[in-house]
Amino acid sequence: MTSTSKEDMSALRKKITATLVGISATATIAGCAVTDTEPDSAASPSALNTSPASSGSASHRGPYDDGEYSVDGEYGTRGSSIGVAITLEDDEITAAEVTPHATNKTSLALQRRFADAVPALVVGRDIDDVSLDRVAGNSHTPAGFNDALEKIKAEATG
Incomplete structure (x- = not known):
């Protein structure tokens, strides 16, 4: 060269x-x-993700009693929770509302973003097909929602 x-x-x-x-x-x-792997990170709200619940995740699959159900879903190791209100008709979620319980300013903002995103993800779907993963930057709050769904399924089983 x-x-x-x-x-x-x-x-x-x-x-x-x-x-x-x-x-x-x-x-x-x-x-x-x-x-981002930080708990309840502030990733873009466009990072919405739902996946069907596995048939083994619930102890019971529908049919469920129609009605309005309201429970608290728990998650994490520090007693974090969110309120979840669901209306069921023929096993379909026809209305959903999430109520933040956080008192920390950052956590509350994340729970509010989660609460705003959830109805669009679950309304119109069979309750047995709903299992949230990462929603509006929240990586742990969906576990509280999924916990609440399991409690609602148990309560809605005649």
């Missing part, structure tokens, strides 16, 4: 390295917004 081509190769390597570092930094930054 001539000295010019070594210089060209060195410059090319630097460009490639700089580009890869830029791509890596961009991927890392983008990944933080969606895959």
Whole structure:
């Protein structure tokens, strides 16, 4: 190789390295917004996710008694909870309301975002097909909602 081509190769390597570092930094930054592992992180509300409940998750599958049900769902290790009110008709959730119970300012804001997002995710669905995962940046609050659903199913079983 001539000295010019070594210089060209060195410059090319630097460009490639700089580009890869830029791509890596961009991927890392983008990944933080969606895959943050902090409890009840403040990820984008667009990170909504629901998945069907597995048939083994509930001790009973419908039919359930029609009616309005209201319970507290618990989650976490520090006694965190949310209020959940559901209206059932033919095993379908026809109305849903979540009431935040948090007293910490940050937790309360996260629970409120969760509460705002939930009805659009569950209304019109069979209660046995609802199991929330990560909603509106909340990674733990959905466990409280799922706990409440299990309590409602038990109560709605004649």
